[in-house]
Amino acid sequence: MDYTKTLDLLKAHFPQGLLHQSLYHSELRITFDSRFFTEMMQFLYDEPSLGYTFLTDIVGIDYPKRNPRFELTYILFNMNEARRLYVKLPVAEGQYIPSVTGIWKAANWMEREVFDLFGIPFINHPDLRRILTWDSFEGHALRKDYPLQGRDFEKRFDPDTIVIE
Amino acid sequence: MSETKTMTINMGPHHPATHGVLRLVLELEGETIVNATPHIGQLHRGIEKLAENMNYQQVIPLTDRLDYTAASLNNLGYCMTVEKLMGIDVPKRARYIRVIMSELARIMGHHLWLGSHALDIGAMTVVFYAFKDREKIMNINEELSGYRLTPSFLRIGGVAKDVTPDFIRSVREFIEVFPEALEGYHRLLTDNIIWRKRTMNIGTLSADEAMSWGFTGPSLRGSGVAYDVRKAFPYSSYDDFDFEIPVGDNGDVYDRYLVRMEEFKQSLKIIRQAVENLPEGPVNVDNPLVTNPAIEDVTEDISALIRRFKIQCEGPTAPAEEVYHAVEGSKGELGFYLVGDGTAQPYRLKIRSPCFLLTSALPRLIRGHMLSDVIAIIGSLDIVLGEIDR
Numbered sequence: 001m002d003y004t005k006t007l008d009l010l011k012a013h014f015p016q017g018l019l020h021q022s023l024y025h026s027e028l029r030i031t032f033d034s035r036f037f038t039e040m041m042q043f044l045y046d047e048p049s050l051g052y053t054f055l056t057d058i059v060g061i062d063y064p065k066r067n068p069r070f071e072l073t074y075i076l077f078n079m080n081e082a083r084r085l086y087v088k089l090p091v092a093e094g095q096y097i098p099s100v101t102g103i104w105k106a107a108n109w110m111e112r113e114v115f116d117l118f119g120i121p122f123i124n125h126p127d128l129r130r131i132l133t134w135d136s137f138e139g140h141a142l143r144k145d146y147p148l149q150g151r152d153f154e155k156r157f158d159p160d161t162i163v164i165e
Numbered sequence: 166m167s168e169t170k171t172m173t174i175n176m177g178p179h180h181p182a183t184h185g186v187l188r189l190v191l192e193l194e195g196e197t198i199v200n201a202t203p204h205i206g207q208l209h210r211g212i213e214k215l216a217e218n219m220n221y222q223q224v225i226p227l228t229d230r231l232d233y234t235a236a237s238l239n240n241l242g243y244c245m246t247v248e249k250l251m252g253i254d255v256p257k258r259a260r261y262i263r264v265i266m267s268e269l270a271r272i273m274g275h276h277l278w279l280g281s282h283a284l285d286i287g288a289m290t291v292v293f294y295a296f297k298d299r300e301k302i303m304n305i306n307e308e309l310s311g312y313r314l315t316p317s318f319l320r321i322g323g324v325a326k327d328v329t330p331d332f333i334r335s336v337r338e339f340i341e342v343f344p345e346a347l348e349g350y351h352r353l354l355t356d357n358i359i360w361r362k363r364t365m366n367i368g369t370l371s372a373d374e375a376m377s378w379g380f381t382g383p384s385l386r387g388s389g390v391a392y393d394v395r396k397a398f399p400y401s402s403y404d405d406f407d408f409e410i411p412v413g414d415n416g417d418v419y420d421r422y423l424v425r426m427e428e429f430k431q432s433l434k435i436i437r438q439a440v441e442n443l444p445e446g447p448v449n450v451d452n453p454l455v456t457n458p459a460i461e462d463v464t465e466d467i468s469a470l471i472r473r474f475k476i477q478c479e480g481p482t483a484p485a486e487e488v489y490h491a492v493e494g495s496k497g498e499l500g501f502y503l504v505g506d507g508t509a510q511p512y513r514l515k516i517r518s519p520c521f522l523l524t525s526a527l528p529r530l531i532r533g534h535m536l537s538d539v540i541a542i543i544g545s546l547d548i549v550l551g552e553i554d555r
Contacts, residue, residue, distance in 0.1 A: 024486060055379060056379070057489075059513075075489060075517075086489070104379065117213075130206075131205065
């Protein structure tokens with residue numbers, strides 16, 4: 001797939017916003033600077049020659065050893081030309097990310113899910129609540145430091161202190 | 166001067182018409198809905214978290230439990246994502262068998278939708294006919310894999326085993342009898358005056374709005390957008406088959422109904438072509454890092470024994486890369502975003518659930534309608550909570 005137009009237009013409009021780009025399986029991934037994030041997403045949506053009018057998904061990934069720790073991947077889709085674009089955004093712990101619910105309504109629940117499972121807060125979100133876990137849940141389940149069995153998992157015995165007579 | 170007061174009622178999570186465990190908090194003014202808040206998560210099993218602690222093969226049965234009405238489609242989506250990540254090309258016979266399995270699953274999913282949708286609205290007869298025919302596909306699944314609802318028949322690099330002549334015969338039988346059954350569903354509902362009054366101009370969504378809400382699948386096509394992953398990104402040899410994408414005009418409950426009814430026919434068309442043109446050949450890729458050796462070799466050859474042992478105990482490894490792959494599920498674009506880290510376990514698996522986004526638009530769809538229309542709208546979106554909550 002041909003992404004030269006996408007890249008040329010982005011470079012022309014945001015000379016400092018585009019941090020990194022790579023091609024894998026002939027699909028383009030680009031990394032955005034969070035300062036220009038909203039403007040760039042709005043541009044990708046508005047620009048008729050690009051036509052990324054469909055937001056497929058928002059994927060959060062936790063890399064505890066990296067700095068910044070999290071990475072969000074926005075999968076944008078051009079339905080007429082069947083072309084996907086992966087927009088990556090590095091996110092530090094506690095950093096607020098501008099919401100894209102103003103551009104795509106679908107982002108509403110996607111961002112709630114990222115907030116619930118990773119603890120990444122969004123600015124200007126209309127209804128930022130937990131969605132898959134319950135309201136009094138502590139922690140964020142998909143972070144790598146959250147134990148698989150849950151925090152309130154009851155250990156029946158401790159193999160170190162058990163005494164066999 | 167009279168004062169208007171709204172009443173808040175709770176619907177679900179154990180309401181039979183919510184297709185699982187969806188809870189809706191409805192704000193009513195008389196019988197008209199002014200606001201609705203869906204609460205999901207009652208069926209959250211943490212499949213994405215569990216997948217991070219398993220090897221790639223072990224995740225396959227978990228994916229069956231996403232959209233359990235059409236389980237093979239989830240298998241297909243997951244297996245193809247892993248294959249894309251590992252760079253495996255599946256043999257043609259396996260691809261055709263996968264297509265047969267997944268189109269049968271789509272028909273199964275639509276059967277459940279048809280039966281329960283009609284039952285919710287009050288047409289009780291349809292469910293018996295739909296489930297009678299669904300049973301036939303369950304028998305085919307059982308014949309092939311031993312499981313009726315969750316076959317888990319697909320493997321990374323192919324399918325579990327070659328199909329039997331019995332399987333081919335029962336699929337052919339099903340193709341023979343199903344068109345008549347489909348005619349019967351149409352006779353029960355399509356021109357039924359009550360059905361039309363209950364579904365026309367209810368829950369209308371324009372094409373632009375449906376796209377903004379992230380709709381895919383029959384619900385998007387009902388609004389007139391001809392987007393189908395099978396046509397846009399032909400995976401698993403779908404470009405070999407001749408089929409059409411049905412679209413609606415108004416985007417109401419009735420249009421979504423018509424689109425799904427037409428999809429029955431198109432799925433049947435695909436299955437017929439796949440069964441008639443089923444190529445000969447292996448059903449698994451022969452890759453020493455991914456698939457098991459032939460069982461006869463294991464008893465005689467030490468290297469084959471080691472290969473089998475390594476694959477069974479450790480599982481295949483994937484490179485440190487990220488891929489996204491989507492298939493056309495029975496509800497919409499079912500996508501998997503898979504991150505590998507060089508080990509035998511996924512680093513992160515994100516499931517793009519079509520029903521999740523369909524449900525997010527529920528408040529918009531039911532606002533202004535009557536309480537009884539809520540059920541019609543939920544039914545027309547064909548949501549499955551196993552997939553929403555993951």
